[in-house]
Amino acid sequence: MNRSHGPSFRAPLIPLDQCPVCLGKTFIEGVFHQIACNHCNASGWVDAATGQALPLETLAMQLGRRLRQSDEEVQQLRRLMPGRGPQSQYEQNNRRGAGASNFTGD
């Protein structure tokens, strides 16, 4: 990929790690209810380098970019493996039924 972002694109993806306190769940089980995890700003993620939460502004940007990246990966995988979605599974089952397994022997 060779997109040009101008001379200095200064917002690299920061490596993130699962929050060690809430284990990525974004909340902690309290006695009576769930409490938002304040170790990771209730995101489930911390800076992999420091183990600390990212500032909210940075966090939002990082998560947004990761989500976008993941979405694009999912789209790519769907294109590469057209036989894996629920719709095509239905079609495969349908095909199997019509062809092989419905032999009635008349």
Ligand SMILES: [Zn+2]
């Ligand atoms: Zn957490």
